[in-house]
Amino acid sequence: MFGLLINPRPHQDESLLGYLQRLAKANGLPRKELLTAFARADETDVADWLQMMEGPLSWPAVSAEFRDPRPKGVKLWTTHHARYCPIxxxxxxxxxxxxGLTLVTTCSVHGTELHGRCPNCLKETDPSAMSANSCQACGTSLSGTNFEIAPASDTAAWLTSGFEDRFYADSLPADAGLAALTYEQFHELSSRLAVRSLPTERTQPLKVADSGSLGMV
Ligand SMILES: [Zn+2]
Ligand SMILES: [Zn+2]
Structure with missing residues (x-):
């Protein structure tokens, strides 16, 4: 699709937006140019490219969200904000x-909270930071161990492993129940619970969540 000379292989769990910027860098292109080309490319060209790349699982869904963002709700994938683990x-x-999963806020490798801002200028990090692993506003590096590290809370870590287990599992258990939810269903359920626990909910009557759309048996 891009007709580029250098096409590094994606890591098996690499972010699509991170990869595209790595690709731009490898070919000496401005990151914006490649991202814009990707956003504006023909639907079939993108589908062909995704198939040819055999990239990580999230790529088709993140590609759809990036090319045509859905306006409402707790999105499964975040493409305008970029959280990271500096380690x-x-x-x-x-x-x-x-x-890039909206409800994932911790690093499962290090058991710590992900960062969402530049440690220096405190600007919220967005995908432009992926281009050089540094803050685009002030140039501060976002990698290393010289960061304030906060351990992940049990709940947040549970949520992260809930997603990653489902994401990388070869197959889901055959029995019904929480363990059998796909990661999309797990997101649906978790975001409802998260919305439900907001303080504003106290002023409204509690309704039983409609679990029909979860496709549970
Ligand atoms: Zn980490
Ligand atoms: Zn900064």
């Missing part, structure tokens, strides 16, 4: 796809 970035050098 992982320092060790592995690339952005993991699971950090």
């Amino acid at each position: 992982c970035l320092g060790e592995a050098g690339y952005w993991r796809e699971s950090w």
Whole structure:
């Protein structure tokens, strides 16, 4: 689709937006140019490219969200904000796809909270940071161990492993129940619970969530 000379292989759990910017860098292109080309490309060209790349699982869904963002609700994938683990970035050098899941806020490798801002200028990090693993506003590096590290809370870590287990599992258990939910269904359920626990809910009568759309048996 891009007709580029250098096409590095994606890591098995690499973020699509992280990869595209790594691809731009490898070919000496401005990151924006490649991202814009990807956003505006023909639907069939993108589908062909995704199939040819045999990239990580999240790529088709993130590609759809990036090219045509859905306006409402708690999105499964976040494409305008980029969270990161500075230790992982320092060790592995690339952005993991699971950090792009809206409800994933911790690093499962290090058991810590993900960062969402530049440690220096405190600007919220967006995908432009993936281009050089640094803050685009002030140039501060986002990788390394020289960061304030907060351990993940049990709930947040549970949520992260809930997603990653489903994401990377070869097959889901055959019996019904929580364990048998796909990661999309797990997101649906978790985001309802999260919305339900907001303080504003106290002023409204509680309704039983409609679990029909979860497709549970
Ligand atoms: Zn990490
Ligand atoms: Zn900064």
